[in-house]
Amino acid sequence: MSWPGVTERRIATNGIELNIAEAGEGPLVLLLHGFPESWYSWRHQFKPLTDAGYHVVAPDMRGYGKSDKPAAIEAYNQVEVVNDIIGLIPALGKETAVVIGHDWGAPTAWACALNHPDVVRAVGALSVPFMPRSPVPPMALLREMFKGQFFYQLYFFEPGVAEAEFEADIRLALKKFLVMAGGETDLAALPTKQEGDDMFSSLPDPEHLPAWVTEADLDFYEAEFKRSGMRGPLNYYRNHDLTWELTKDAPQTISQPAFYVAGGNDGVVMMAQEAIRMMPHFVADLRMNELIPNIGHWTQQEAPEAVNAFILAFLEGIDG
DSSP, X not given: OOOTTOEEEEEEETTEEEEEEEEOOSXXXXXXOOXXXXXXXXXXXXXXXXXXXXXEEEEOOTTSTTSXXXXXXXXXXXXXXXXXXXXXXXXXXXXXXXXXXXXXXXXXXXXXXXXXXXXXXXXXXXXXXXXXXXXXXXXXXXXXXXXXXXXXXXXXXXXXXXXXHHHHTHHHHHXXXXXXXXTTSOGGGXXXXXXXXXXXXXXXXXSSOOTTSOHHHHXXXXXXXXXXXXXXXXXXXXXXXXXXXXXXXXOSOEEEEEEEEEETTOHHHHHTHHHHHHHHHHEEEEEEEEEETTOOSOHHHHSHHHHHHHHHHHHHHHHO
């Protein structure tokens, strides 16, 4: 399945090759997807940004789609993932880029800006706010916070377990996961899960897809994950502590122009209220800090027109 005006190719960076989707000419804007997605999650952003005069590139992140999939779990720590993205900039013949990320792509985008201010001239994030490095290892904190409860990131941590559940029926798993985190779902009404439960058994099989995702979209995602498997994507969650160890000397503040946009019904927003409130203390030039009402986690897919308007206004502000 192609997308109008968008071409794909593989490009070498940081010792691996990433598949990229690209369109347009001009200053470089990199769009980084999250879990469990693909470059395709940015399909609605290509034309508005290219029409505005930008070279838009959305990679399949390592482990996804047609990109390389290193075997080692530790290969998916955020230092390596950031190096993949920073390496794309000269590989694409550019000296600088604006980097925008969603979900897992958001902490990657923030870290690109934090650690590479010479090449990342501006940064944006959807759903996940900037959070400075924790004073304690993240996994111990998560285990304490969710003791006796089901928490998806703890469930994802044990190699092989979540892979088996996702891959038993990848289409149904993706359908349940996408609908669960969308703005139409009342998260408080979902069945309560206990430690030791699985991800999908208690989730209802959606009778209908919401308007923002079609059967053709689901076809695309299903084909991608049948090809790539779920191990690489899930490995991102298995590197919280390694990333923490590798970033002990990282800066704490971002100085470049920045924006943050999320859905008002996003479960991440519900968990990250304090981080969102504190973000202006760590992101010095935060030009937008906005919630879009009535949408959930899949920001740029659920509300493409609103997201495009925010991104274009931000780019107009920095490029005039």
